[in-house]
Amino acid sequence: DTAVSQTPKYLVTQMGNDKSIKCEQNLGHDTMYWYKQDSKKFLKIMFSYNNKELIINETVPNRFSPKSPDKAHLNLHINSLELGDSAVYFCASSQDSTTDTQYFGPGTRLTVL
Amino acid sequence: SQQGEEDPQALSIQEGENATMNCSYKTSINNLQWYRQNSGRGLVHLILIRSNEREKHSGRLRVTLDTSKKSSSLLITASRAADTASYFCATPQAAGNKLTFGGGTRVLVKP
Numbered sequence: 001d002t003a004v005s006q007t008p009k010y011l012v013t014q015m016g017n018d019k020s021i022k023c024e025q026n027l028g029h030d031t032m033y034w035y036k037q038d039s040k041k042f043l044k045i046m047f048s049y050n051n052k053e054l055i056i057n058e059t060v061p062n063r064f065s066p067k068s069p070d071k072a073h074l075n076l077h078i079n080s081l082e083l084g085d086s087a088v089y090f091c092a093s094s095q096d097s098t099t100d101t102q103y104f105g106p107g108t109r110l111t112v113l
Numbered sequence: 114s115q116q117g118e119e120d121p122q123a124l125s126i127q128e129g130e131n132a133t134m135n136c137s138y139k140t141s142i143n144n145l146q147w148y149r150q151n152s153g154r155g156l157v158h159l160i161l162i163r164s165n166e167r168e169k170h171s172g173r174l175r176v177t178l179d180t181s182k183k184s185s186s187l188l189i190t191a192s193r194a195a196d197t198a199s200y201f202c203a204t205p206q207a208a209g210n211k212l213t214f215g216g217g218t219r220v221l222v223k224p
Contacts, residue, residue, distance in 0.1 A: 004155070031210065041199060043156075043214040056211050090155055097210050100144055104155035 003027050005089050005104040008087040012111045013081060020077045022110045023091030031055075032074035033102065034066060043090070049074050050097040081112045119218040127223050132189040134218040136202030137182075143205065145178055145185045148220060150199045150217070159187075159200075192222045 004025045013019055025032060033056075034046040050055035052068040063079045078085060092104040120135045130183045138145065144163045154187045162178045162185065175188040178180040189196055199217040206213050 022186065033212075039215050044210050045213075048211065058211075094157075094210055100146065100161055100210065101158050101207055102156075102210070102212060103158070104148075106155045107153075 003101050004091055006089075006105040006108050006110060009106065010109050010111075012086075012113065014113055015081055015083060017081050018077070018083060019083055019110070019111070020075055021089055021091075022073070023105055024073050025091075025093040025105075026072065027093060027103060029093040030071055030096045030104070031094045032068065032071070033094075034074065034076050035090040035092060035104075036087040037090060037107070039087070042109045046090055047074075047076075048097070055097055065112045078110075081110075083112050086112045098100070119200070119215045121218060122216065123219045123221070125223065126192055128192060128194055129155065130192055130201045132192050132196070132222070134187050134200055134220070135193050135217055136185045136187070138185075138202070138204050138215075139183065140204075140206070142180075145176075146203045146205075146212070147176060147185075147187050148173075148201045148203060148214075150179070150201065189220070192220075194222050194224045196220060197222045 007022045025070045031050045033048045035043050037043045046060050047066045065077045068074045088107045088109050090107045092102040094102045146161045147159045152154045160171045160176050162176050173190045178185045199219045201214050201217045203214045205214040
């Protein structure tokens with residue numbers, strides 16, 4: 001049983017397009033996150049939601065918009081994709097916003113051509 | 114800059130040998146965590162050490178924390194080929210449980 005799942009696993013698209021990545025967790029956690037991992041393997045947090053409410057919003061272009069329809073889902077929508085958006089995007093969850101251990105999804109490799 | 118920085122960036126050892134990697138951080142922490150990432154996969158939580166702990170063990174893993182030096186080390190004993198992965202240290206920052214990761218140490222265990 002997959003605890004944190006993401007779809008799609010790979011996404012190849014043209015510059016200027018709009019795309020979405022979906023994330024679901026079946027752990028019953030309250031808090032979910034989006035991270036971006038660049039080509040040099042550096043991981044940076046982008047957003048965090050606790051019970052469907054945004055609690056962390058790092059300096060991310062407003063072309064990125066997270067949406068949490070319920071606490072088990074946190075989707076990431078990206079408008080007007082740019083070459084620099086190419087990266088691996090990881091979703092994660094934790095029991096709540098004060099619990100330290102995070103559980104990561106398998107990642108979505110986004111390639112913008 | 115990264116809150117945590119791992120050293121070395123890459124490590125190549127023979128199966129059965131021990132692997133040691135270090136992490137330095139800049140600000141005060143409540144805890145420090147180590148994660149493993151296999152190629153093409155997500156991160157897996159390995160171990161968490163709290164700021165009032167100096168050493169912690171989990172199976173073949175041993176983690177130390179020196180808050181006076183703002184550093185931590187991860188030791189993998191009797192390494193196996195399956196330990197080949199990237200290892201990241203991470204520290205939660207401020208509210209919201211935001212994890213700040215180092216750049217990782219790539220470990221290659223040769224059979």
